[in-house]
Amino acid sequence: MSEERNRRIGIVGYGHVGIYLVNQILKEGDRYHLELAFVWNRTIEKMEGAVESHLQLHDLSEFEKRNADVIVEVAHPSITRDYGEQFLSAANLLIGSPTVLADKEIESRLRESAKISGHTLYIPSGALWGGEDIQKMAERGTLKGLKVTMTKHPDSFKLEGNLAEKKQEAIHRPTVLYEGPVRNLCPMAPNNVNTMAAACMAAHTLGFDNVIGVLIADPSIPNWHLVETVVTGATHEGTGGVFSVTTTRYNPAESGCVTGNATFMSFWSSLLACKGHGGRVYLC
Incomplete structure (x- = not known):
C-alpha cells in the first residue's frame, strides 16, 4: 500500500481562526498528512516572526504557484466574492465566511465553478449543531x-x-x-x-x-x-x-x-474532512 500524500493547505486570513489553523497544521500536520502551502493576510506585518517567510504569500493573485490542494478562506466574505471562482478552478475551497453565499449570483457562480472544475466547495458547520x-x-x-x-x-x-x-x-x-x-x-x-x-x-x-x-x-x-x-x-x-x-x-x-472557543476545533475538524467530494457543495 502506498503512503498517503500530504494535502497542501493554503490559509487565507491570519486572524484568530487563521492563526489557530496554521498552528494546528504546524503541530499536528504530520499526523493528518497535512502541510502548509501558504499563508496570506491583508496585513503582511502581522505574520512577521510568526510565519516563516517561505510560507508567506504576499500577492493573493499568485496563489496557484503554491499548488495548494485545499484553500481555506478565514478572512472576509469579500475574499470569496473576488477570488472564489479562481480558487475552485485550482483546488478544493473551504469558506469560513459563508455569508457571502447570501448573494444569489455568487452562490450560483461558485456552484457552477465547483461543477466544472470537479473541486468541492466546503461549508464548515462552525457553531451549527445538527x-x-x-x-x-x-x-x-x-x-x-x-x-x-x-x-x-x-x-x-x-x-x-x-x-x-x-x-x-x-x-x-x-x-x-x-x-x-x-x-x-x-x-x-x-x-x-x-x-x-x-x-x-x-x-x-x-x-x-x-x-x-x-x-x-x-x-x-x-x-x-x-x-x-x-x-x-x-x-x-x-x-x-x-x-x-x-x-x-x-x-x-x-x-x-x-468566534467562540469551541468553534476553533470545529473548523479544524472541518478542514480534516476536506479530502475531495467531487464538484459539489459539501457541509462538513
Whole structure:
C-alpha cells in the first residue's frame, strides 16, 4: 500500500481562526498528512516572526504557484466574492465566511465553478449543531421550517448599517437586533452570522429566504455565545403531527471576540474532512 500524500493547505486570513489553523497544521500536520502551502493576510506585518517567510504569500493573485490542494478562506466574505471562482478552478475551497453565499449570483457562480472544475466547495458547520441532520431532512423533503437565534454580548458583534446603530440600545438590556430572513441579515452582519449561513446551505430546500434568523445583543453574557436552532418537519405520511427539535449551544468565548472557543476545533475538524467530494457543495 502506498503512503498517503500530504494535502497542501493554503490559509487565507491570519486572524484568530487563521492563526489557530496554521498552528494546528504546524503541530499536528504530520499526523493528518497535512502541510502548509501558504499563508496570506491583508496585513503582511502581522505574520512577521510568526510565519516563516517561505510560507508567506504576499500577492493573493499568485496563489496557484503554491499548488495548494485545499484553500481555506478565514478572512472576509469579500475574499470569496473576488477570488472564489479562481480558487475552485485550482483546488478544493473551504469558506469560513459563508455569508457571502447570501448573494444569489455568487452562490450560483461558485456552484457552477465547483461543477466544472470537479473541486468541492466546503461549508464548515462552525457553531451549527445538527447541520447534517438538517441537511438529511432537506434531502428527504421533510424539512418545513428552521429558525436560528444567536445571542452574544454587544461587543462581540461587528455590524453594519442600521444594526450598528441599534446595537447601542443593547448597552444596558437585551435587545433583539434583527428577526427575519437570513438573506437580508448577512450583508449587515457578515462576520457574525456565518452559522446562520451554514444553516441555510444545510437547509437548501428553504435557503436564505426562508430560514429565519434572530440576532440578540445581551450585555449580561460577556463570555458566552448562544446559538439556538428550532427545526420543524413533517412526519411520515399518514402518521400525522409535526416533528420538532430545539437545541441550544452554549459556546465559551473571550470577551469581545466574534468566534467562540469551541468553534476553533470545529473548523479544524472541518478542514480534516476536506479530502475531495467531487464538484459539489459539501457541509462538513
